[in-house]
Structure formats: C-alpha cells, structure tokens
Amino acid sequence: MENGTIIRTTDLVKIYPMGEQSITALQDVNLTFGRGEFAGLVGPSGSGKTTLLNILGSLDAPTRGSAEVLGLRVEALPHKKAAELRNRHIGFIFQTFNLLPVYTVFENVEFPLLLLGMATAARRKAVMDALEWVHLADRAKSRPNQLSGGQSQRVAIARAVVKKPELVLADEPTANLDAENSHHILHTMENINRELRTTFLFSTHDDKVIGHLRRKITLVDGRVAKDEPGAGR
Amino acid sequence: MIIPKLAIRNMLGAGAKTWLNAAVLSMAYVTIIWAQGLYNGFDAEVSRTMIDAEYGGGQYWVEGYDPYDPFTLQDAHAVPAAPLQIRIDAGKATPILIVQGTIYPGGRILPILLKGIEPGQSLLSIPTGALGTSGADIPALVGSRMAKTGGLAARDTVTVRWRDARGAFDARDLQIVEVMKTIAQSIDEGQVWLPIATLREMAAMPGQATIVVTAKDSAPTAAVPGWSFQSLGVLLKDIMDIVKGKTVGASVLYAILLFLAALAILNTQLLSIWRRRKEIGTMMALGVTRGRVIGLFTFEGALNGVFAAIVGALWGIPLLAYFAVHGLSFGANQGDSFGIAMSDKMYPAYSAALVLGTTVLVFLITTIISYLPARKIGKLNPTDALQGRMT
Numbered sequence: 155m156e157n158g159t160i161i162r163t164t165d166l167v168k169i170y171p172m173g174e175q176s177i178t179a180l181q182d183v184n185l186t187f188g189r190g191e192f193a194g195l196v197g198p199s200g201s202g203k204t205t206l207l208n209i210l211g212s213l214d215a216p217t218r219g220s221a222e223v224l225g226l227r228v229e230a231l232p233h234k235k236a237a238e239l240r241n242r243h244i245g246f247i248f249q250t251f252n253l254l255p256v257y258t259v260f261e262n263v264e265f266p267l268l269l270l271g272m273a274t275a276a277r278r279k280a281v282m283d284a285l286e287w288v289h290l291a292d293r294a295k296s297r298p299n300q301l302s303g304g305q306s307q308r309v310a311i312a313r314a315v316v317k318k319p320e321l322v323l324a325d326e327p328t329a330n331l332d333a334e335n336s337h338h339i340l341h342t343m344e345n346i347n348r349e350l351r352t353t354f355l356f357s358t359h360d361d362k363v364i365g366h367l368r369r370k371i372t373l374v375d376g377r378v379a380k381d382e383p384g385a386g387r
Numbered sequence: 388m389i390i391p392k393l394a395i396r397n398m399l400g401a402g403a404k405t406w407l408n409a410a411v412l413s414m415a416y417v418t419i420i421w422a423q424g425l426y427n428g429f430d431a432e433v434s435r436t437m438i439d440a441e442y443g444g445g446q447y448w449v450e451g452y453d454p455y456d457p458f459t460l461q462d463a464h465a466v467p468a469a470p471l472q473i474r475i476d477a478g479k480a481t482p483i484l485i486v487q488g489t490i491y492p493g494g495r496i497l498p499i500l501l502k503g504i505e506p507g508q509s510l511l512s513i514p515t516g517a518l519g520t521s522g523a524d525i526p527a528l529v530g531s532r533m534a535k536t537g538g539l540a541a542r543d544t545v546t547v548r549w550r551d552a553r554g555a556f557d558a559r560d561l562q563i564v565e566v567m568k569t570i571a572q573s574i575d576e577g578q579v580w581l582p583i584a585t586l587r588e589m590a591a592m593p594g595q596a597t598i599v600v601t602a603k604d605s606a607p608t609a610a611v612p613g614w615s616f617q618s619l620g621v622l623l624k625d626i627m628d629i630v631k632g633k634t635v636g637a638s639v640l641y642a643i644l645l646f647l648a649a650l651a652i653l654n655t656q657l658l659s660i661w662r663r664r665k666e667i668g669t670m671m672a673l674g675v676t677r678g679r680v681i682g683l684f685t686f687e688g689a690l691n692g693v694f695a696a697i698v699g700a701l702w703g704i705p706l707l708a709y710f711a712v713h714g715l716s717f718g719a720n721q722g723d724s725f726g727i728a729m730s731d732k733m734y735p736a737y738s739a740a741l742v743l744g745t746t747v748l749v750f751l752i753t754t755i756i757s758y759l760p761a762r763k764i765g766k767l768n769p770t771d772a773l774q775g776r777m778t
Contacts, residue, residue: 208770211672213672213769213770213773214768214769214770233676234676234678237671237674237675237676237677238674239674240671240672240674241673241674241675242674246672246673248669248672252665252666252669252672252773254669254670255400255666256396256397256400256401256402257396257400265673266673266674268389268392268393269389269673269674271389313673
C-alpha cells in the first residue's frame with residue numbers, strides 16, 4: 155500500500171446464498187481510502203453499504219476479490235488475526251449504539267483498552283479523555299439505560315476512539331437520533347477526525363450526515379455508482 | 388486475567404438475576420451436603436453404638452462359633468486361652484457365654500439366646516450391674532424389644548429351658564431384674580442376659596466362654612490357639628453394608644439434585660446466549676476472539692457455582708450447624724425399621740472432605756454445563772450476532 159492509503163478494495167464481490175438462489179450484495183467494488191478521510195457510503199437500503207463496511211471491518215469476508223485494510227488482506231485473515239485487527243486498529247459505531255448493558259459508561263469505554271492489556275492508570279486517563287471529547291465525563295458512572303439516545307451514541311463514539319484507532323467505521327450512526335443530537339455527534343466526530351487524523355467511514359442515507367462528508371461514494375445495487383467530493387469542510 | 392475480570396463484572400452487573408440463580412443452585416448445594424452429612428452421622432453413630440454395646444475393640448471367637456448358625460453353639464464354648472484370661476483379669480476384656488434356650492412367657496414358647504456376662508464389667512454399655520445386686524436366684528436382664536415380644540416386665544418370673552454341655556435338658560424360673568433400653572437391637576431382640584457364673588453353672592460349662600470382647604482401643608494379642616480374632620472391620624462389615632445400601636437412596640437424591648441444578652444452569656446459559664447475542668456480536672466487533680467469548684460465557688456459568696457456594700454458606704452454615712447440634716428427630720424407634728442401631732435423633736456429621744468434594748463437584752458440573760451451550764458461540768457469525776440473529 156502506498157503512503158497514506160489505509161484501505162484498498164479490488165474487484166470486491168460479495169454474494170449471499172439464499173436457498174437455491176443467491177443475492178449479489180457487492181459487485182466489483184474498487185475503492186481506496188487515505189488516512190484522515192471523512193468519507194461516506196451512501197445509497198438506498200440494500201445497496202451494499204453495510205456489507206462493505208462489515209468486510210472492511212473484518213467482520214465478514216468477500217466472496218471474491220480483495221479487501222486490504224492497513225496492509226492486511228481481510229479475506230485471508232484467520233479469526234484470531236481479524237479480532238486483533240479490530241481490537242487494535244478499528245473502531246465501530248452502530249446504529250443501535252450496542253453498548254454493553256450491564257456496564258457503566260466508564261466500563262463500556264474502557265472495554266477495548268482492557269482487551270489491549272493497557273495498564274490501569276493509563277487506561278483510566280484514556281477513558282476519561284475520551285469521555286471529555288464527547289462531553290460525558292460527568293456520566294461516567296451511569297448505566298446505558300440511564301442515558302438518552304444522543305448520549306448513548308456519544309458513549310459509543312468514545313468507545314470507538316478511546317484506543318485512537320486508524321479507522322472508525324460508523325454504520326448509520328444518526329439513524330436513531332433527532333436533528334440536534336445528530337448534529338452534535340457529527341460535530342464531535344469531525345473534531346476527532348481533525349485532532350487525531352482518524353479515518354471515518356460512514357454508511358448512511360441520512361442527509362444530515364451526507365452534508366458533513368468530505369467524500370461521498372454512492373452505491374447502487376452493490377456497485378459504485380459515483381465517487382465524488384462531499385459538502386463537508 | 389481479562390476473562391475472569393469481565394465475567395465477574397458481567398455477573399455482578401446482572402444484579403438480582405445472578406443472585407437468584409445462585410440462591411436456586413445453593414439450595415441443591417446445601418441439601419446435598421445436609422443429606423450426605425446425615426448419612427455420615429448415621430454411619431458414625433451406628434458404628435459408635437455397636438462398638439459401645441457389643442463389639443468393644445474387637446472380639447475373640449472360640450473355634451467353631453458362627454453367629455449366623457445357632458447349631459454351632461452346642462460346641463462353641465471353651466475356657467479362654469491364657470493370653471485372653473490375662474486380659475480378662477486385667478479388666479481389658481470380658482467373656483460372654485452363649486447358650487441356646489427357650490422361655491415360656493404366658494404359655495408361649497420363645498426360642499432365645501442365653502448370654503452370660505460378668506455383672507461388674509464396664510467394657511460394654513450394657514447395664515449389667517443389676518444382675519449382681521438383685522439377689523434373685525437367676526437374675527435376668529432383657530432389652531425393651533425382647534420384653535415387648537415376650538410380654539415381660541421387671542420383676543416378672545419366667546420359665547427357661549436349656550440344654551447343658553452334657554446334652555441334658557433342664558428348666559428353672561428366672562427373674563427379670565431390669566428391662567434395658569438400647570438402640571442396639573443385636574443385644575436385645577431374642578436375648579436374655581444372665582450373670583456368666585450362673586449360666587456357666589446351669590450349662591455345666593465351668594470357666595468357659597463363647598466370645599471374649601476386648602476393650603476399645605486395645606491392640607489384639609498375637610494369635611491365640613483355639614480362638615480367632617474378629618476385628619472391628621469384620622464385625623462392622625454387615626452393618627456398613629446395610630448403611631451403604633441406605634446410602635444408595637441418598638445418592639439417588641444427590642444425583643437428582645445435581646441434575647436439577649445442572650438443568651437450571653443449562654437453561655440460564657442457553658437463555659443468556661440467546662438474549663445476549665447482540666452483545667456477543669458487539670464484543671466480537673470490539674476485538675474479542677470467539678475463544679475468549681466462549682471462555683467468558685463458560686466462566687460466567689462456572690461463577691454460578693462459586694456464588695452458590697457463597698450464598699449457600701450464608702444460609703446453609705447456620706442451618707447445618709443447627710442440625711449438627713440439635714439433631715433431626717425421626718420419631719421413636721424409627722431405627723428398628725432400618726434394621727440397625729439407630730437412635731431416635733440423628734446428628735449429621737459434615738467433614739471437610741464432604742464440603743470440599745461437593746463444592747468441587749458443583750463447580751465442575753456448572754463449568755461443564757456452561758461450556759456446552761457456549762460452544763455454539765464458536766459458530767456464530769459476528770455480522771449475524773450484531774443484528775441479533777443466531778446462525
């Protein structure tokens with residue numbers, strides 16, 4: 155991979171078998187993403203956005219073609235290596251927040267650092283820093299069921315960026331939020347992107363998110379229909 | 388160390404659900420210890436009673452004596468050999484002469500064993516003192532069961548018939564001087580105790596005995612010609628076999644309780660994996676390997692065993708201690724229906740091995756039962772799990 159490129163897909167194909175038939179979710183996708191990008195996959199439901207995000211996050215494997223993330227070919231990664239890649243280098247943000255319900259806000263954000271084996275003092279500082287970024291340091295002891303949707307998603311963002319990953323994959327991060335919270339969250343992610351040079355890749359069909367993207371890739375029926383600069387700054 | 392830490396965090400985070408599971412499992416855990424302790428206590432008491440009342444530190448049997456064959460009694464008597472006599476004289480052993488006889492209470496015929504014993508002996512817990520102080524011609528001591536069977540009471544006179552060493556039959560009246568209460572049926576049912584000197588004279592067996600009971604904790608003498616030593620291991624074997632037979636019933640209860648506990652854990656685990664599949668997907672997305680997720684769920688399940696031990700200790704120790712001190716009443720003479728010496732109250736005995744063994748067993752079973760459903764996670768596709776689907 156050349157300097158600054160962290161993702162490259164080559165003739166990427168994903169086919170899901172459905173009984174005797176099959177559904178092609180991605181067809182010959184060729185894309186490259188550089189460090190520090192704030193880009194989004196847009197398109198209607200079923201266009202392959204989440205499938206592509208899952209493959210880039212090493213949660214799924216392509217049927218054909220190649221997906222190279224941070225120099226590692228996802229399709230060739232054994233389970234353990236894929237888990238290590240996610241643990242060390244990739245942060246995830248989900249539409250439904252996916253916070254661990256029995257943990258406090260602090261413990262949720264701390265979770266990826268525990269897996270990394272970080273020392274207690276450093277871990278505590280990193281968690282509190284991440285909660286400061288999302289303005290939730292005062293809710294460290296709260297449990298997810300005591301938070302609003304916007305606060306929950308901010309915790310999820312803190313959890314995704316606490317280990318300072320090279321790449322954050324956000325799947326419809328504002329779908330369950332109102333306009334004000336969506337704006338707040340996008341602003342937070344833009345700040346982190348600028349401060350930490352973290353690459354953000356979104357899957358969205360939310361106009362509020364699209365308005366913040368600096369690069370917009372439109373997928374239609376699993377193919378890249380358009381790859382253009384976005385309106386974001 | 389991350390798995391135990393996360394497992395403890397998850398279990399404590401689950402709050403009441405965790406403690407409810409632990410409470411249910413602790414019931415099986417404490418009941419197992421209680422039931423096994425009861426049988427241990429039963430076992431210990433039966434042994435202790437039989438040693439105190441009949442076996443002492445072991446018995447010497449005259450050659451040819453077989454307690455299961457009354458026909459051997461005709462010839463099973465001899466003067467104790469010198470080494471035994473030395474022990475008798477030193478108060479370290481007591482001779483017992485056994486002769487077959489018949490009593491005729493209220494016109495009925497009851498075959499019995501006449502047992503001669505030193506009235507002054509103190510090795511066995513038989514109240515033989517009354518035999519030496521009554522002043523009756525032939526004083527006799529019977530147990531409450533024998534008294535009931537024969538319709539006898541203290542101060543009653545009953546005719547006894549026996550055959551002496553020369554083969555001649557004779558009959559005389561004996562007087563019941565005391566009815567003793569004992570839980571050891573083997574010194575009661577079908578037996579009449581007389582002073583050994585009287586019985587020796589009646590049976591024309593001067594200085595003779597059938598068995599010699601040694602004092603508790605005394606070492607057996609080297610081989611005594613004409614007499615064979617029966618250790619406590621041999622003497623208690625039949626009783627222990629009966630107790631063992633009774634313990635099988637307890638083992639079935641033990642197995643049922645463990646099965647129910649295992650079923651509860653299995654159900655909890657299956658439900659937990661189903662309910663937390665999205666959480667499993669999230670953990671995988673955050674970089675937890677499948678092996679670690681399986682380890683986490685298995686450890687969480689195993690912690691049920693640990694928490695059950697803690698909860699069980701909280702309510703079980705006072706309860707078990709109460710039974711150990713105050714005993715558990717089965718009602719009067721229930722021991723007779725067991726066919727062995729058993730008092731009306733049973734005192735459970737809990738050994739460290741029992742508590743530790745049960746704890747380890749419960750922990751092992753919960754671990755294995757937790758692992759089985761957790762293996763399913765190994766086949767779980769992270770993208771399906773994230774969407775709350777099971778594959």
